[in-house]
Amino acid sequence: MLVACLLAIAIFSVASPHYATPGNAVTVLRNSVELLLIGLGMTLLLAMGGIDVSIGIVMGLAAIAIGRILGADGSPYVALVAGPLVGALLGCVTAAVVVQGRVPAIVGTLGLLGVYRTAVFALLGGQWLSGLPSSLTDLLATTVLGIPVPALVIAVAYLTVWLALRRTPYGLHLLAIGNSEEKARLSGIPVIKVRFLTFVISGVLTGIAATFYVATYRNVEMSIGSTSALDAIAAVILGGTSILGGRCSLLGTVLGVLLLRILQNGLLLIGVPSLWQPVVTGVLIIGVLGFEAVSNRLPLTRFQRARA
Amino acid sequence: MTAPFLVARNIAKRFGALTALADVDLEIRSGEVLALLGDNGAGKSTFIKILAGAHPPSDGELLIEGNAVAFSSPKDAAASGIATIFQELALSENLSIAENVFLGRELKRSIFGIPFLKRAEMRQRVDGLLQELDAHISDPEAPVGSLSGGQRQAVAICRALNLNARLVIMDEPTAALAVAETRKVLALTRRLAGRGCAVVLISHNISEVFEVADRIVVFRRGRKVAERLATETNHEEVVSLITGAHPDVRALEKTN
Numbered sequence A: 001m002l003v004a005c006l007l008a009i010a011i012f013s014v015a016s017p018h019y020a021t022p023g024n025a026v027t028v029l030r031n032s033v034e035l036l037l038i039g040l041g042m043t044l045l046l047a048m049g050g051i052d053v054s055i056g057i058v059m060g061l062a063a064i065a066i067g068r069i070l071g072a073d074g075s076p077y078v079a080l081v082a083g084p085l086v087g088a089l090l091g092c093v094t095a096a097v098v099v100q101g102r103v104p105a106i107v108g109t110l111g112l113l114g115v116y117r118t119a120v121f122a123l124l125g126g127q128w129l130s131g132l133p134s135s136l137t138d139l140l141a142t143t144v145l146g147i148p149v150p151a152l153v154i155a156v157a158y159l160t161v162w163l164a165l166r167r168t169p170y171g172l173h174l175l176a177i178g179n180s181e182e183k184a185r186l187s188g189i190p191v192i193k194v195r196f197l198t199f200v201i202s203g204v205l206t207g208i209a210a211t212f213y214v215a216t217y218r219n220v221e222m223s224i225g226s227t228s229a230l231d232a233i234a235a236v237i238l239g240g241t242s243i244l245g246g247r248c249s250l251l252g253t254v255l256g257v258l259l260l261r262i263l264q265n266g267l268l269l270i271g272v273p274s275l276w277q278p279v280v281t282g283v284l285i286i287g288v289l290g291f292e293a294v295s296n297r298l299p300l301t302r303f304q305r306a307r308a
Numbered sequence B: 001m002t003a004p005f006l007v008a009r010n011i012a013k014r015f016g017a018l019t020a021l022a023d024v025d026l027e028i029r030s031g032e033v034l035a036l037l038g039d040n041g042a043g044k045s046t047f048i049k050i051l052a053g054a055h056p057p058s059d060g061e062l063l064i065e066g067n068a069v070a071f072s073s074p075k076d077a078a079a080s081g082i083a084t085i086f087q088e089l090a091l092s093e094n095l096s097i098a099e100n101v102f103l104g105r106e107l108k109r110s111i112f113g114i115p116f117l118k119r120a121e122m123r124q125r126v127d128g129l130l131q132e133l134d135a136h137i138s139d140p141e142a143p144v145g146s147l148s149g150g151q152r153q154a155v156a157i158c159r160a161l162n163l164n165a166r167l168v169i170m171d172e173p174t175a176a177l178a179v180a181e182t183r184k185v186l187a188l189t190r191r192l193a194g195r196g197c198a199v200v201l202i203s204h205n206i207s208e209v210f211e212v213a214d215r216i217v218v219f220r221r222g223r224k225v226a227e228r229l230a231t232e233t234n235h236e237e238v239v240s241l242i243t244g245a246h247p248d249v250r251a252l253e254k255t256n
Helices: A002-015 A022-047 A055-071 A076-100 A105-124 A135-140 A149-167 A169-179 A181-186 A191-217 A228-238 A250-269 A274-307 B044-051 B074-079 B097-102 B119-132 B149-162 B179-194 B206-212 B235-243 B247-255
Strands: B006-015 B018-028 B033-038 B059-064 B067-069 B082-085 B108-111 B114-117 B167-171 B198-202 B215-220 B223-229
Touching: A002 A250, A022 A055, A022 A149, A022 A169, A022 A191, A022 A228, A022 A250, A055 A076, A055 A105, A055 A135, A055 A191, A055 A228, A076 A105, A076 A135, A076 A191, A135 A191, A149 A169, A149 A191, A149 A250, A169 A181, A169 A191, A169 B114, A181 A191, A228 A250, A228 A274, A250 A274, B006 B044, B018 B044, B018 B223, B033 B044, B033 B179, B033 B206, B033 B235, B044 B082, B044 B167, B044 B198, B074 B082, B082 B149, B097 B119, B097 B149, B119 B149, B149 B179, B179 B198, B179 B206, B206 B235, B215 B235, B223 B235, B223 B247, B235 B247
Parallel strands: B033 B198, B033 B215, B082 B167, B167 B198
Antiparallel strands: B006 B018, B006 B059, B059 B067, B108 B114, B215 B223
C-alpha cells in the first residue's frame, strides 16, 4: 500500500510540475480529513460484515445542522457538539432499520440514502448554505503543540478505535460477527448490541467529519457527501479490510484514503476532468475485489490439493 | 445410580405444521457418554438445539438437578453449565485459539470503566487446558482458520471446559475427520466424561458410538424409540432400531 502511494506520487510528480509542491501536499491531506473519519467508521462496519451507503448524506445532514447553527450566529461550541450529536442520532436510525429491523445493511442504507437525500434537498430548499461566519473555522484551524487540530482529532479517533478493536471485548465481538453472525450468536456474543453500537460510532465519526467540512468550506452545497460512501468503501477495501467482514486494517484505511486522494488530485492536475473521479473510484473497487477473488481462489485450490 | 444432571420431560418441538419432535423423555447423567442416534431428520439436532437454548421447546420441560429451567438463548444454557459443540463448530476462523476459547466470556480488567482484555492471562489458561487435553497445539495465538479439523474440535472442547460446562453436547464431532484425528477426538470425549462431565454425542458412525458411549438412545421420526446400555445391545440391534425394522419400533409406530 505504501509502495502504491509512493509510486502514484512519483508518477504524478513527473507528469505534472504542480504536483510535488508543499502546497499540493497540504491540499491532499486537507482533502483527506473527512474521508479519514468516515473511512474509520466504514472500516468497522465492513469488518463487522455491515456497510452503510448512506453515510455521505449523513455527513450532509450533520453539516446542515452545523451550518444552521452558525448561520443563526449560534455559538461555535454548540456547533461543535451538533455534528457528532446529529451523526449519533442518524446512526441510531440506521441501526434501528438495519439491526433491529433486520433489513440487510446494503438494502436498508440504500433506502435511507434515498430518504436522506430528499431531506437534504428539502432542508436546503434548492439553495446552498453559504457565507457562514468564521467562528467555527477560527476554533478548528488552530494548532495544539504545533499539530493542526484536525490531525490531532484524527489521531485520537484512530488510536481509540485501535484500542477498542485490539484490546477490548468489543473488538473481538465485532470481528467474530464479521466472520459469521450466527456463530457469534451461538458463542453468546450480544450481537445486536455490538452491531447497534458500531452504526452509532460510525455516525459520530461522520458527524465529526461534517464539523471539519463546514469549518473548512464554510458552506453546505446540495451535492454534499454524494461520493463519500463510494470513496470510503474504496479506500477501506484498498487498505485490506475484507468486504465480507472479519478482517480489518486501520493503517490500511489511512493509506487507502491517502492513495485515493493522491490519485484523484493527481489526475486533476494532469488535466483529467473531476467528472471522472467516481469512475476512478469505481474501477479501484472492482479491481481490488476482483484481485481478492482471484488471489483467494488460488491458495484455496492448493490447500485442497494438499488435503486430498 | 447417581441422580441425573438433566432430565427432559415430554419435550416437543413444532415448526408451524411440522412436528420435529414429540414426547421425548430423557435423562442425562454426569460422567456418562450418552449417544444419540437416528437417521437424518429423526429429531436429534432439534433436540440438542433445545438443550443448547438455541430453540425453545413447544412443549415439555427441562430439569437441571431437579430444578425446572427455561432457556431463551444459548447464553442461558451456558449459564446452566451446558456447552454445545456444533457440527459446523461455532468457532471464528479469523480469531486466535485463545480468543475463541474465551469469546463471549473474556477475562477483562476495568480501566476508567472501560473493559480491557487480559490477554496474557487468557493465553496462559488456554495453554494449560490444551496441555491437559494433550491436544498437541503449541501456540494459543494461532488463528483457528489455520488448524486441522481435529485441532478445531480440541479448541471447541477447551471452550466448553473453560465455561465450566457440566454437560457437553457434541454434534458429529468426527464427521469431517481423518482416522488419526477421529481417534484423538474420541479419546477427548472419554476424558471429558472422566472429568465428571455429562457428554451427549451425536454420531452416524455406530462402531464409534460403541467405542465411547455408555448409553445409546435412538430417535426416529421425531420420537425417542429406544434406549439401551451399550453393554446390553449390539450393532445389528441398533441398526434395526434406526431403520425401524426392529419389532419394538414397529409396535410403537403402529400405536401412534
